[in-house]
Amino acid sequence: MTPDTVPFGYREVAPEEKKRLVREQFDPIAATYDLADAILSAGLDEHWRKKGISLLGLKEGDRVLDLCGGTGDFALLAAGRTGDHSRVVIYDFNRKMMEAGRRKIGRSPRRDNIYCIQGDAECIAFVDEDFEAVTLGFGLRNFVHPELGLREIYRVLKPGGRLLVLEFSLPARRGLRSLYHFYSFRIMPLVARLICGTAGPFRYLAESIRVFPAPEEVAESIRQAGFQEVRFQRLSQGLATLYTARKEKQES
Numbered sequence: 001m002t003p004d005t006v007p008f009g010y011r012e013v014a015p016e017e018k019k020r021l022v023r024e025q026f027d028p029i030a031a032t033y034d035l036a037d038a039i040l041s042a043g044l045d046e047h048w049r050k051k052g053i054s055l056l057g058l059k060e061g062d063r064v065l066d067l068c069g070g071t072g073d074f075a076l077l078a079a080g081r082t083g084d085h086s087r088v089v090i091y092d093f094n095r096k097m098m099e100a101g102r103r104k105i106g107r108s109p110r111r112d113n114i115y116c117i118q119g120d121a122e123c124i125a126f127v128d129e130d131f132e133a134v135t136l137g138f139g140l141r142n143f144v145h146p147e148l149g150l151r152e153i154y155r156v157l158k159p160g161g162r163l164l165v166l167e168f169s170l171p172a173r174r175g176l177r178s179l180y181h182f183y184s185f186r187i188m189p190l191v192a193r194l195i196c197g198t199a200g201p202f203r204y205l206a207e208s209i210r211v212f213p214a215p216e217e218v219a220e221s222i223r224q225a226g227f228q229e230v231r232f233q234r235l236s237q238g239l240a241t242l243y244t245a246r247k248e249k250q251e252s
Contacts, residue, residue, distance in 0.1 A: 018108070160247060
């Protein structure tokens with residue numbers, strides 16, 4: 001049974017309304033998303049992604065699904081590790097975000113191996129056991145039903161396939177958490193308005209981080225979807241968390 005309402009930041013909304021609201025958050029900021037991301041995270045987002053990709057253990061020829069892939073940052077890192085005979089798919093329900101990443105992708109020597117498909121992460125348009133790896137960067141908070149999305153990821157992974165999730169979290173230390181709260185609700189919206197012309201999506205970002213489950217709970221949700229070897233590590237004093245997991249290999 002699915003719930004009648006789900007959290008959209010601090011609000012409770014109908015599931016279909018959350019899908020619409022999340023999609024609308026990215027439309028006005030797509031063109032300036034990369035710049036805002038780099039400035040507002042002081043470049044930490046790039047460090048986090050590189051750290052995550054290094055943990056994924058990609059090999060030459062691996063097929064990778066970059067779920068909620070947006071402007072393609074994870075896809076580009078994955079394509080750089082999987083070589084000329086790989087296939088990396090950016091899968092996102094916001095077309096403007098993917099369009100905003102095309103110029104960046106076009107400059108990559110792996111551009112011919114990267115594909116963009118618009119679709120819903122909770123109903124992935126690929127057959128079972130199609131990918132060796134799935135990346136999911138800062139998208140799990142935006143799922144309407146995370147358990148459905150995680151089961152879909154499990155379905156499209158090959159046996160032994162790897163999952164990497166990068167998501168925002170809250171610092172464990174009380175003093176740092178208070179400082180982060182001030183930055184998130186006072187400083188970040190002001191800077192975001194200067195860069196993107198709107199602060200609304202970044203207020204939602206701050207709220208959604210605070211209603212999102214703790215890393216221990218997220219890891220348990222990943223286990224409940226069927227994954228094994230589920231691990232997580234906090235980054236930058238807990239500002240973000242990396243989760244890794246593996247789909248069980250079939251017995252020979």
